Amino acid sequence: MSARDLAKIGSILLEGGRWNNTVLILEAWIRESTTPYSKTDYDDTDGYGYPWWIDTQRGAYIAVGADDQYLLIDEARNFCIALRKDTGVSITGMLAYRWFDEEIPYATLFALHAIMT
Secondary structure: OOHHHHHHHHHHHHOOOEEOOEEOOOHHHHHHHOOOOEOOOOOOOOEEOOOOEEEOOOOEEEEEEOOOEEEEEEOOOOEEEEEEOOOOOOHHHHHHHHHOOOOOOHHHHHHHHHHHO
16 A cells, blocks of 8 residues: 555545545544554553554554554644655655664654644
8 A cells, every 4th residue: 555545544534534525434433443442551652443553642543554554643633644664765765764673663653743743
């Protein structure tokens, strides 16, 4: 999945599950899936929802996928960050690959989020 596709998913979620005025994901499902159900030991998150790491303090949630795909959704500020580490061809992918070894820590992703807000 490309970073652009990840960003489209983020846009759909930010629009309450809609894409071009068509409901693709029920808003109730978004709320339910972004509720923390499992407490975690990570300092940067409150817990785990269905596919999301949730940070209620920042009003954000994060998906972490295979091949180092990251999607941060910030509903309070109405934007998302989509990042692919292994693309190798985009400047973002190359920088992410150089800056972060094996895994991007949540703190780093939130630091990028803080810069952008």
